[in-house]
Amino acid sequence: xxxxxxxxxxxxxxxxxxxxxxxxxxxxxxxxxxxxxxxxxxxxxxxxxxxxxxxxxxxxxxxxxxxxxxxxxxxxxxxxxxxxxxxxxxxxxxxxxxxxxxxxxxxxxxxxxxxxxxxxxxxxxxxxxxxxxxxxxxxxxxxxxxxxxxxxxxxxxxxxxxxxxxxxxxxxxxxxxxxxxxxxxxxxxxxxxxxxxxxxxxxxxxxxxxxxxxxxxxxxxxxxxxxxxxxxxxxxxxxxxxxxxxxxxxxxxxxxxxxxxxxxxxxxxxxxxxxxxxxxxxxxxxxxxxxxxxxxxxxxxxxxxxxxxxxxxxxxxxxxxxxxxxxxxx
Amino acid sequence: xxxxxxxxxxxxxxxxxxxxxxxxxxxxxxxxxxxxxxxxxxxxxxxxxxxxxxxxxxxxxxxxxxxxxxxxxxxxxxxxxxxxxxxxxxxxxxxxxxxxxxxxxxxxxxxxxxxxxxxxxxxxxxxxxxxxxxxxxxxxxxxxxxxxxxxxxxxxxxxxxxxxxxxxxxxxxxxxxxxxxxxxxxxxxxxxxxxxxxxxxxxxxxxxxxxxxxxxxxxxxxxxxxxxxxxxxxxxxxxxxxxxxxxxxxxxxxxxxxxxxxxxxxxxxxxxxxxxxxxxxxxxxxxxxxxxxxxxxxxxxxxxxxxxxxxxxxxxxxxxxxxxxxxxxxxxxxxxxxxxxxxxxxxxxxxxxxxxxxxxxxxxxxxxxxxxxxxxxxxxxxxxxxxxxxxxxxxxxxxxxxxxxxxxxxxxxxxxxxxxxxxxxxxxxxxxxxxxxxxxxxxxxxxxxxxxxxxxxxxxxxxxxxxxxxxxxxxxxxxxxxxxxxxxxxxxxxxxxxxxxxxxxxxxxxxxxxxxx
Numbered sequence: 001x002x003x004x005x006x007x008x009x010x011x012x013x014x015x016x017x018x019x020x021x022x023x024x025x026x027x028x029x030x031x032x033x034x035x036x037x038x039x040x041x042x043x044x045x046x047x048x049x050x051x052x053x054x055x056x057x058x059x060x061x062x063x064x065x066x067x068x069x070x071x072x073x074x075x076x077x078x079x080x081x082x083x084x085x086x087x088x089x090x091x092x093x094x095x096x097x098x099x100x101x102x103x104x105x106x107x108x109x110x111x112x113x114x115x116x117x118x119x120x121x122x123x124x125x126x127x128x129x130x131x132x133x134x135x136x137x138x139x140x141x142x143x144x145x146x147x148x149x150x151x152x153x154x155x156x157x158x159x160x161x162x163x164x165x166x167x168x169x170x171x172x173x174x175x176x177x178x179x180x181x182x183x184x185x186x187x188x189x190x191x192x193x194x195x196x197x198x199x200x201x202x203x204x205x206x207x208x209x210x211x212x213x214x215x216x217x218x219x220x221x222x223x224x225x226x227x228x229x230x231x232x233x234x235x236x237x238x239x240x241x242x243x244x245x246x247x248x249x250x251x252x253x254x255x256x257x258x259x260x261x262x263x264x265x266x267x268x269x270x271x272x273x274x275x276x277x278x279x280x281x282x283x284x285x286x287x288x289x290x291x292x293x294x295x296x297x298x299x300x301x302x303x304x305x306x307x308x309x310x311x312x313x314x315x316x317x318x319x320x321x322x323x324x325x326x327x328x329x330x
Numbered sequence: 331x332x333x334x335x336x337x338x339x340x341x342x343x344x345x346x347x348x349x350x351x352x353x354x355x356x357x358x359x360x361x362x363x364x365x366x367x368x369x370x371x372x373x374x375x376x377x378x379x380x381x382x383x384x385x386x387x388x389x390x391x392x393x394x395x396x397x398x399x400x401x402x403x404x405x406x407x408x409x410x411x412x413x414x415x416x417x418x419x420x421x422x423x424x425x426x427x428x429x430x431x432x433x434x435x436x437x438x439x440x441x442x443x444x445x446x447x448x449x450x451x452x453x454x455x456x457x458x459x460x461x462x463x464x465x466x467x468x469x470x471x472x473x474x475x476x477x478x479x480x481x482x483x484x485x486x487x488x489x490x491x492x493x494x495x496x497x498x499x500x501x502x503x504x505x506x507x508x509x510x511x512x513x514x515x516x517x518x519x520x521x522x523x524x525x526x527x528x529x530x531x532x533x534x535x536x537x538x539x540x541x542x543x544x545x546x547x548x549x550x551x552x553x554x555x556x557x558x559x560x561x562x563x564x565x566x567x568x569x570x571x572x573x574x575x576x577x578x579x580x581x582x583x584x585x586x587x588x589x590x591x592x593x594x595x596x597x598x599x600x601x602x603x604x605x606x607x608x609x610x611x612x613x614x615x616x617x618x619x620x621x622x623x624x625x626x627x628x629x630x631x632x633x634x635x636x637x638x639x640x641x642x643x644x645x646x647x648x649x650x651x652x653x654x655x656x657x658x659x660x661x662x663x664x665x666x667x668x669x670x671x672x673x674x675x676x677x678x679x680x681x682x683x684x685x686x687x688x689x690x691x692x693x694x695x696x697x698x699x700x701x702x703x704x705x706x707x708x709x710x711x712x713x714x715x716x717x718x719x720x721x722x723x724x725x726x727x728x729x730x731x732x733x734x735x736x737x738x739x740x741x742x743x744x745x746x747x748x749x750x751x752x753x754x755x756x757x758x759x760x761x762x763x764x765x766x767x768x769x770x771x772x773x774x775x776x777x778x779x780x781x782x783x784x785x786x787x788x789x790x791x792x793x794x795x796x797x798x799x800x801x802x803x804x805x806x807x808x809x810x811x812x813x814x815x816x817x818x819x820x821x822x823x824x825x826x827x828x829x830x831x832x833x834x835x836x837x838x839x840x841x842x843x844x845x846x847x
Contacts, residue, residue: 199707200700207697210686217643217677217684218698218751219667278688 023279025271028322029286033293040297047297054179060292061185062244064285067263068192069236071284072229074267075209077276078127078134080233082119083263085145087256090116090238091245092149098163105163112242113235119145120234124227134230153253162245170246181243188236192281205229209276262291265316340403342367342531343388343419343500348397350383357383359555361397365500370522370532372542372563375552376575376831381535384552385502388533389421390414415441420498422489422506430478435459437477438492462495463488467521483514490521501525502533507541519545537628539568539837551575568837575831584803585782588620590822595619596655598790599759601640604649609635611814613649617759617790622781624805624825625794627834632814633794634678637761640792641675642666653759667698667755674698674752678763680741684748687737691729692718694736694747699754721750726776742773749780760784762793766800778804798830812836 040047066083073080094112098104119141126137172180196202204225207215216222240259245251270287272279294315298308343365350358358380365371375381386392388399390408399406401417408414428437435456436443444454459473468487477485486506493501503522507515522545526532536542542549546563551574558574566574597616604613610632617623625633639647642660651658653671660666666673677683685694695718696703703713718732725746729739736747745765752760762781766774781804785791795801801808802825810818810833818833820826 198709198711200704200709201707203693203697203700203709206689206693207686210689211682214677214683214686215697217641217663217675219663220697221662221664277686 023271023283026280026283026286028319029270029283029290032319033286033290036290036293036297040293040300043301047300054177054182056292056296057185057289058179058181059296060288061179061181062240062247063259063262063266063292064185064288065188065243066237066240066259067266067284067288068188068281069233069240070263071192071267071270071272071279071281072205073134073233074264074272074274075205075276075279076226076229077209077212078226078230079264080123080138080230080237081135081260082123082138082142082145082234083237083260084254084256085142085149086116086119086234086237087241087244087259088149088251088254089119089145090241091251091255092152093238094166094242095160095162095245095251096152098160098166105165108163108166109169109239109242112245113238116238116241117231117235120231120237121227123234124230127230128223128226149253156253161250162248166242166246167249168246170243181247184243188239189281189285196281201225201228206277209273209278211277262295266291269316269319341365342402344400344403345384345388346398346400348384348387348394348399350387350392350395356555358387358394361552361555361557363550363557364560365531365533366548367499367531368526368529369547370526370534370545372546372549373533373535373552374542374549374571374575379552379575380555381552382504383555385421385504385533385535388414388419388500388502390419412441415496415498418497418499419502420493420496420500421502421504422493423504428477428485428488428492431476433474433476434463434471434480434488435473437488438462438473438495440492441496458495459491462491465494465525466491467517467524486514486518490518494525498530500531500533502535504535505537506534507536507538515541537835539571539835543568568835569832572828572831572835572837585779587622587782587806588786590621590806596652598654599640599792600652600655602650602652604636604639604647604651606635606639606644606647609814610639610647613814613816615792615809615816617792619758619788619790620785621807622785622791622793622805624801624808625792625811626798626801626808626820626830627811627817629796631811631834633811634763635814636811637675637763637792637794640666640761641673667757672755672758674755674757674760676748676752676760676762676765680744680748684751685736685744688735690733691727691736691739691747692732695721695732695751696754698751702755717754721754724753725750725780742769745769745773745777749777753784758789760789760791762791762795764794764796766795766797774800798827801825801830802827810834 037047046052066087070080070083090112093115094108097108097111100107122141123134123138126132126141127134130137168180169184170181174180174183196205204215204220204222207218207220208222208225212222237256241251241256244255248255266287267279267284268274268287269290270279270283270285272283294312295308298311303311341364343363345361345363348358348361349356361380361384363384373381373384383392387394390411390413393407393409399408406417408417408419429440432440435452435458438459439455444451444458446454456473460469463469463471463473466487468484468491471480471484471488471491477488480488490503490506507518519541522532522534534542534545543563548560549563549566549571550560551558551571553575595618598619600616602614605611613632613636615623625636627633635644638644640651640660642662642665651660658671660671660673663675665671666675681687686697689697696709696714699717700709703710703717721727722729722732727739727746727750728743736744739747749765766777778800781791781793793801793805795804805825806821808820808825808830809816810820810830812834813836817836818829820829820833
C-alpha cells in the first residue's frame with residue numbers, strides 16, 4: 001500500500017527506493033505493458049505513436065473508472081457482479097434526465113450516478129446486514145437493473161441521445177490534445193489513492209479484507225464500511241456507463257456487458273488479491289491499460305474475434321498463474 | 331470390583347514408556363498405563379497435562395516418538411485411526427464428530443458402510459444403526475432422523491452409538507459429558523456401567539470430580555506429561571487428588587501488589603445478572619479502578635464469552651452493564667471502545683482476532699485508534715507517527731521496521747502489538763483474554779509489569795488466564811467460573827493454586843476451612 005502513496009511523477013527521480021518498496025505485481029503489470037508495446041511496434045510503428053496511445057488511454061478510462069469501484073469491493077473480499085446493468089442504468093438514466101426540461105442536461109450526470117449509487121447501497125445492504133453472499137446479491141441486482149431498464153425502454157434502444165454535457169465529458173477537450181475522459185480517470189484515480197492511503201475508511205477496507213473479525217473487534221463499524229464500499233462501486237459503475245454513453249452519444253441495451261470480466265481481470269492482474277486485503281491502486285491502473293492495449297492490438301492485427309477471445313482468456317490465466325507463484329508479500 | 335480378577339494376569343491394554351514431543355514441547359514423557367477389561371479407568375489432569383496426547387496415541391491419530399503399546403500382551407502399532415479402530419479401540423471425542431446434515435444411520439456407519447454391489451446397503455446400515463443405538467441405550471432415536479434435528483444430549487448418544495458400532499473392546503470417552511445436563515449425564519452413566527458389566531474397558535476423561543467418584547474403578551493422574559500416580563478409586567480424597575494434579579515449578583517475577591485502598595466511588599466496571607444462552611448464567615461482578623481482577627476456572631467455562639459479552643460482541647446477552655455507576659448499553663465493539671466507556675479487549679487469538687497478519691506493523695498499531703489521529707476521516711500522519719513511536723518505545727516492541735508485515739514478528743512481539751494498539755486509546759477498562767498464551771517467559775514478565783502499571787494509572791483490569799500462577803501472581807481478586815457461573819471469589823492471600831483448582835473443579839470438600847485466614 002505504501003508504494004501507492006508515491007507521486008507518479010516522482011517515480012523516475014526516486015527509482016531505487018520505489019523499486020525496493022513496490023509491489024512486484026504492479027511492476028510486472030507495467031513491465032508487461034512495455035513488453036506488449038515493444039512487440040507490437042515490431043508489427044507496426046504506429047503502435048508507438050502519441051495519437052494511438054492517447055486514443056487507447058481514452059478507451060481505457062471508461063474501464064478504469066469502473067475498475068476503480070470494483071477494486072474497493074474486491075479488497076473487502078467481496079465481488080460486484082452487478083457492473084454490466086448498473087453501467088447501463090447509469091447511462092440510460094443520464095440520457096433520460098436530459099428530457100427534464102432546461103435543467104435536464106445539468107442534472108444528467110449526477111442523476112445517472114445517483115441511480116448507480118442506489119443499486120450499490122442495495123448490494124451493500126444485502127451483504128452487510130442481510131448477510132447474503134455478495135456474489136448472489138450483486139448477481140440478483142444485476143438482473144433487477146436489467147429488468148427495470150427493459151421496462152423503461154420497452155426492450156428497444158432508447159431514443160434519447162446523450163445530452164451535451166455528457167458528450168463533452170467523454171469526448172471534449174478541456175486541455176487541448178488531452179481527451180476529457182482521461183482527465184476524469186486521472187481525477188478519480190487521485191481520489192482513490194487518497195482514499196486508500198490517507199483515510200480511515202481506506203485502512204478499514206484493507207483491515208476487513210484481511211480479517212473481518214479482527215477489524216470488528218477493533219471497533220470498526222464493519223457493516224457501514226461494507227455498505228459504503230458497495231455504494232462506491234455502484235456509483236463508479238454508473239459513472240463509467242455515463243461516460244460510455246457520452247462517447248457513443250447514446251445509451252444502448254447491454255452496453256455494459258463487455259465490462260464485467262475486464263474490470264475484475266484488470267483489478268486482479270494489477271496484483272489485488274481476489275480474496276481481499278491486498279493490492280495497490282496503481283496496479284489496477286496498470287491492469288486496465290494492459291487489458292485495453294491487449295484488446296486493441298489483437299483487433300488491429302485483424303485477428304478474428306474467436307481467436308482474440310482465446311488469446312485474451314489465455315493471457316489472463318497465465319498472468320494469474322504467475323502471480324499465484326509469488327509469495328504473499330505486499 | 332470383582333471383574334478385575336478376570337484379567338488379573340495381564341491387562342487388556344498396556345502402554346510403556348511412551349513419549350511424544352511437539353517441536354520443543356514435551357507433551358508426554360515416559361507415560362505408562364494399564365487398561366483392564368470390565369473396568370472404568372479415569373484419567374485426571376490439568377489443561378495441558380498430556381491427556382489428549384495420550385488418547386490421540388491410543389486412537390492412532392498421532393504416532394508416539396518412543397515407547398510401546400501392547401494389546402493382549404502383543405506389541406501393536408497403529409498407523410492410522412482406522413487401524414486402531416480395527417484393533418478394537420474406539421473414541422468418543424469432546425467435540426462432536428457427527429455430520430449434521432446426514433441421518434443418524436449414515437453417521438453411525440460412516441467409517442465402514444455395508445455395501446451391496448458397490449452401493450451402500452441402506453437396509454443393512456439401518457440394522458447396524460438400530461443395534462448400536464440399542465446398545466447405547468438410545469432406542470428412542472430414529473435411525474433415519476437427521477442429526478441436526480436432534481438436541482445436543484441425543485447427539486452425544488449417537489456419538490456413543492457410533493463408537494460402539496465398530497464393536498470396540500476399549501472405549502475412550504474424552505469429556506463426553508461436558509455438553510450434557512445432569513439428567514442426560516445420569517442416562518449416559520447407566521449405559522457406561524452396563525457396558526462395563528459386558529466386559530468393555532472404558533477410559534474416562536473428565537474434569538468433574540463427582541462424576542469420577544461415581545464411575546471410576548481406577549484413576550490415573552497426569553501432570554506435565556508424566557503420570558504421577560495410579561490408584562484404585564475411593565482410596566484418595568478429593569483434596570489429595572487435587573494435590574497430585576498441581577505442583578508445577580515456575581518462577582515468574584510478578585510485580586508487588588499494592589495494598590487495596592477503599593474507594594468510595596462506584597466501580598469502574600460492573601455487570602449485574604449477565605446471561606447468554608446457557609453459556610453465561612447470572613454473572614454479577616465489579617472491577618474498581620486500579621484493580622486487577624482475574625477470571626479462573628477450567629478452559630471453556632464461559633470466561634471467553636463473559637469478556638466478549640462485556641465488549642458488546644455477543645448478540646442476545648441479557649443483564650445490565652454499568653460504567654462508573656452509569657448504566658450503559660454496549661451493543662458493539664465500536665460502542666465499547668468509545669470514550670464514554672473506553673474499553674479495550676485483547677482477544678484470544680491474536681492471529682485472527684487481534685491482528686491482520688499481512689498488514690504492516692504500522693497499520694496494525696494504529697488500526698483501533700484511527701479515530702484519535704484523524705480528522706473528518708482523513709489520517710493525520712504526523713499524529714499517527716507520534717503515537718506509534720510512543721507505543722513502540724513504551725512496550726519495547728522489537729521489529730525490523732514499521733513497514734514490514736506484522737506476521738513476521740515473533741509471537742511475543744505480535745502480542746505486544748495487539749496490546750499497544752489498544753493502549754493507544756488510553757483505555758480505562760482493559761479486558762484480557764489469555765494474553766500470555768504461547769509467548770516467551772521474558773515477554774510474559776514484561777506484561778505482568780505492564781498490567782500493574784496500567785492498574786496503578788487508574789485502569790480497571792479483567793484478566794482471564796489459563797495459567798494459575800499468573801492469576802496468583804497478578805490479581806487482586808480472582809473469580810472462578812464453572813459451567814457459566816461464578817462459583818467462587820478469592821481475594822488476597824486466599825488466592826492459592828489449591829483453592830483455584832479445587833473451585834475450578836467445583837469440589838466442595840475441606841479446602842475452604844484451610845484457606846480461611
